[in-house]
Amino acid sequence: MARPRTPLLDRERITTTALQLVDEHGDFSVPQIAKRLGAQTGSVYHHVDGRDGIVELLRERVASVIDPGTLSQTPWDTALEAWARSYRAAFAAHPKAIPLLMTSPVRAPRVLEQYERAVTLLLDAGFAVADIMPLLVAVENLVLGSALDLAAPETMWELTPDAATPRLAEALAAVGEGRADRAFEVGLEGLMTHARALRVHGKRS
Template sequence: MARPRTPLLDQERIGAVALQLVAEQGEFSVPQIARALGVQTGSVYHHVDGRAGVVELIRERVCAGIADEALALEPWDRALEAWARSYRAAFAAYPRVVPLLMTTPVRAPRVLAQYERAVALLLAAGFAKERVMPLLTGLENLILGSALDLAAPEAMWEPSPQTPLLAEALATVGAGRADAAFDLGVAAFLAYARGLLER
């Protein structure tokens, strides 16, 4: 039998199916991917380095939505804010991948290259080396928490007669609570970071 001109299986297809499974059910298994693609489980393993390899394919697909060019903007705080907003949008599109990707080490070369540029941005701005990873980790925590918040119901609290102050505070927020909270968090983060440079 002649070989098909288009391969039946490749990393692109595996990553797409895995991401779809996680988006739908919050998890995936290699046998599920194989069933969805109509191949044997062993065939999937010929294209990826086990489950960890599939996770990195998912990471690359989600992180492809982050505007890499944002890190080239000037000054550094404008670049970092633009990158953070793009990062949040990419993960907000797939909130169920957050627990999976944030509990496994980053190995994907393209994603590591983006972190390398973010580190270079902060070093060039004048931050001490020991400050760089705490800053990036803190920003990432803000971004990912906000991406999950965007997927949450708009009304996250159900006030009772015993919580009248909470009810009043919620009544003043209106739509866009998650966006307002993210704007506040980013502004506070950048103000803190600028303060580090001034000391």
């Protein structure tokens, strides 16, 4: 029998299939991947380093659409804001992957390289080294929370006659469309204001 021109299994196909499963169900298993690809479960393990290896392939795939050029912009705050927006867009495309990816350690080299660039950006801008990771984690928390919010229903508060909430009703009516985007902008502006003050303090220390 002639061998197929395209290999049945490779890392790209495994990653694509795993991401499809996560987008559909919020998780994946190696047997599920194998079944979709028409392969044996053991064959999948010949191409990846177990489930943890697939998670890191997923992380690389989702993060690959974050624009790497954002962290090269100037000044530093323009770069950080642009990175945050691109980061949010990348994860908003796969919101069900967020809990999976954010509860496992980051090992993917290309993702670590991006954090290296972000740290370098802030060090070069004059931030105290002890302030950098808390700031980046705060950016990440805002970005990922907002990416999940984009996948949520536009109306997250369902008012009922059983609870007297006229002020809440008024506030909900006033917010209009684009609640998640507006909330992200509020959070990002506040975070950037804090970051600029933190930088000045770090330079004085």
